[in-house]
Amino acid sequence: MKKNVNWYAIYVKARHERKVLEALLRKEIECYLPLRTETRQWSDRKKEVEEPLIRGYLFVRINIRSYYDVLVIPGVISFVAFDQKPAVIPDYQIEDLKIFLRDGGKDIEVTNEHIQKGQLVQINEGPLKDVIGEVTELRGKKRILIRIKALGCLVLAELGVNQIERFTEDTPMPSAKK
Incomplete structure (x- = not known):
């Protein structure tokens, strides 16, 4: 040594x-x-x-x-x-x-983001991609309850922090789906 x-x-x-x-x-x-x-x-x-x-x-x-x-x-x-x-x-x-990292590290996520209740987030992946909602509850590290105003409901999503980002006025709006 x-x-x-x-x-x-x-x-x-x-x-x-x-x-x-x-x-x-x-x-x-x-x-x-x-x-x-x-x-x-x-x-x-x-x-x-x-x-x-x-x-x-x-x-x-x-x-x-x-x-x-x-x-x-x-x-x-x-x-x-x-x-x-x-x-x-x-x-x-x-x-x-x-x-x-022995198994390839597929389940490990690293972020500087601090997601909190009440924050607006935009989903980056999956069937809810580009949806913007308010975090109403955090359930562990991968389960987030998001209020989606446009749908008038709450969605319990199994999302990692790498699948969402904070939504601010500077966040580019998603382009219309074709």
């Missing part, structure tokens, strides 16, 4: 996670990019693809003296820091991420 090494999170440019990962590995810097398997639908086929669990982030395990070796890699923006010091991530948290 290496001495004085810790895990740190780094911010990377959008959609550069794999390129930065390859560059880190070429420099023999221990790193981890949590990936999950998603099913993507195209007009003619479905395909399983691996996508970063946390977009824009990668994890490196380094001695703090290697700090600048990481920062000079093209695509790296900065270290995640608190009080202007790189934030140390305990080993067990990285191991927990690896355990969560």
Whole structure:
């Protein structure tokens, strides 16, 4: 086991996670990019693809003296820091991420959104796609009761937070279905 090494999170440019990962590995810097398997639908086929669990982030395990070796890699923006010091991530948290992702991570969702009762949301997937409603109740992590004014009813939907987004005046209105 290496001495004085810790895990740190780094911010990377959008959609550069794999390129930065390859560059880190070429420099023999221990790193981890949590990936999950998603099913993507195209007009003619479905395909399983691996996508970063946390977009824009990668994890490196380094001695703090290697700090600048990481920062000079093209695509790296900065270290995640608190009080202007790189934030140390305990080993067990990285191991927990690896355990969560062992089966492909299909049931794991990561979001910065905080959905609350009374909030207007727009549904992004499924048979209710583009419907806008008010969250009236949260039942666990995947069940949301939504009041849909236009229908005059409440709908209990099994939706993950990745299937809805907050609706604001700036949210583009759904185009008319043809």
